[in-house]
């Protein structure tokens with residue numbers, strides 16, 4: 089990746105590939121995660137007692153054996169919550185910390201035990217005697233709908249034009265059902281919280297994407313004002329959306345115990361408990377209908393998006409909304425109606441996960457394209473190109489497309505991946521009729537950037553310039569490995585024209601920047617970067633004004649130059665200039681604030697401009713499939729992704745690679761499986777398979793569209809990168825389908841459900857053969 093900075097390359101300014109601020113700590117094992125913090129004297133350890141029924145009423149809850157176990161200090165139930173026993177993020181009031189008497193899913197927390205050690209707490213928790221009266225349970229969204237279960241939150245409809253008329257006027261029509269599985273976050277660092285009480289309040293160290301929400305949840309649970317709770321997070325070992333709301337439980341339990349016992353309490357569930365008790369990506373059942381013409385042009389689309397939301401609302405409203413917002417992916421639907429069905433089920437409440445419902449919408453669009461292509465015997469890429477949005481066209485939510493760049497991305501990727509020749513080679517290879525079949529697919533993504541709840545699109549920052557010329561930066565975003573703090577430091581280095589080594593981004597804390605939004609929706613850098621820049625600009629303006637006045641020159645005679653402040657003809661080393669400004673009583677620190685302009689969204693009418701801009705990309709994947717076993721290998725993947733003017737190409741490429749692999753995991757090996765009684769049976773790495781290093785594409789070419797510039801005034805004209813490339817994993821899923829379809833000479837659409845595990849692939853091969 090070429091370095092596009094015209095500034096001093098050694099300094100680590102924006103647009104340079106500097107290393108992640110903690111890379112050396114990560115690889116040497118010295119990076120502190122919450123569990124690595126020194127435990128204060130007297131720290132106790134909590135463990136959760138989880139339900140063992142999918143739906144029922146507790147008839148007996150005998151915790152005496154737990155209390156009598158060695159090392160146990162206390163046992164907590166709903167009766168021990170001083171304030172509100174509710175951690176529902178949007179105030180739905182449907183998510184208890186401790187359940188009872190009604191239990192809504194297998195794995196729901198019923199009580200906590202606090203003991204001298206974590207091991208003793210876990211052993212004691214297993215001794216509880218719980219009896220239930222079973223109630224009917226519904227595990228999947230269609231069963232829930234047919235069983236008369238309600239929605240967890242209000243559904244959404246997006247429509248434009250007249251879908252009935254459009255469908256009736258279409259010369260060709262198709263319909264189908266697509267089942268899309270969920271996904272566990274499998275962050276390497278699990279959920280964890282350490283609550284430390286003192287006479288004036290509570291300090292919580294927790295692995296969270298949303299410190300402000302933890303602050304509020306803990307305050308409500310303890311029945312104290314928010315100003316008595318401080319929440320700190322230095323870094324997470326991955327969040328992926330799984331720590332946007334899910335850590336509220338762990339933070340509140342630790343804090344309630346800490347307050348009751350007036351001792352620090354740590355809660356760190358093990359992997360099985362973490363996977364059983366925390367929400368995941370929503371599984372969807374999507375019923376779609378499409379009208380089209382003989383050229384493969386889409387004329388009308390109708391879709392019903394049934395989501396397994398779990399027992400409570402959590403973020404299911406915005407997640408299912410975002411599925412609809414992305415059910416067009418990159419294609420124009422002349423007449424369209426899309427409906428969400430956020431179904432309540434007796435499973436753990438599903439939550440944010442990279443893409444936030446978007447992937448489940450995009451995959452429906454790609455399934456429709458694929459079905460049309462197979463019906464017309466066209467290359468799916470041809471059908472894609474014929475349906476791409478043109479600038480000026482409206483999305484189903486009536487936002488005008490203004491920044492379409494996919495034609496260029498497709499053209500460049502087709503050339504660099506040698507798509508046409510390789511597709512012909514795949515067809516020739518399959519024509520020989522062997523056991524191994526190959527498949528190839530090229531798939532685009534268009535992803536809307538902004539929180540769809542407009543008010544979340546704000547951020548704050550606090551920048552301190554010390555008299556030695558070093559800078560401490562704080563902002564509302566959290567670091568989960570994505571490189572946010574690195575990019576922020578680069579922005580500050582460039583603002584003051586000083587070396588990156590002079591800048592330190594400190595832990596996120598509710599003490600410094602209040603009322604923050606979750607670090608989510610890929611907008612961490614967009615929002616916090618702008619707020620930090622605002623703070624820097626205020627300090628810079630004061631410095632310029634001061635030196636101009638002091639020397640009696642015009643403000644534009646004072647400039648920040650690399651490592652210096654130029655005042656008239658004089659080059660003053662940066663630290664000396666700062667020291668001089670301090671002596672002259674210039675304020676050397678500032679807050680900063682940003683609110684995204686232009687966006688608005690009216691959910692009642694289903695119209696607005698929910699997204700500030702779109703991020704684009706495309707991937708071409710080639711696979712080989714063993715038609716006797718259903719196993720497959722990703723032979724090659726080529727990705728061309730749009731991050732506008734990259735703030736840090738090395739970090740952005742890492743994000744694209746990671747997202748692509750996580751996206752393929754979702755659609756291939758990662759399968760969540762509940763038994764008939766509602767117990768999640770894939771709750772550990774032994775049964776739940778995330779991609780291994782050996783599962784990555786054998787050839788993996790990832791490039792950024794380095795000519796792209798954000799058409800909107802984003803931070804340094806970059807674009808958000810965290811989530812959009814996740815959906816490029818769909819190329820692998822469709823390539824597998826292509827290989828499968830070869831056994832019936834491509835006459836029948838493969839219609840693989842997701843995840844396309846080897847079993848499903850084998851069943852699809854058998855189905856197409858018969």
Ligand code: MTE
Nearest residue numbers: 326327328442569570608609610611612810
């Ligand atoms: N990258 C790493 N290494 N770890 C993570 O947990 N989360 C993803 C993405 N990339 C994640 C990640 C998700 S779901 C989001 S929304 C964004 O990072 C959040 O960070 P950002 O807004 O700063 O990009």
Ligand code: HPA
Nearest residue numbers: 406440444539540608609
């Ligand atoms: N994306 C991610 N997280 C969110 C969103 C969103 O649009 N809205 C609320 N939390």
Ligand code: MOS
Nearest residue numbers: 329441442608609
């Ligand atoms: Mo990401 S799912 O918005 O945390």
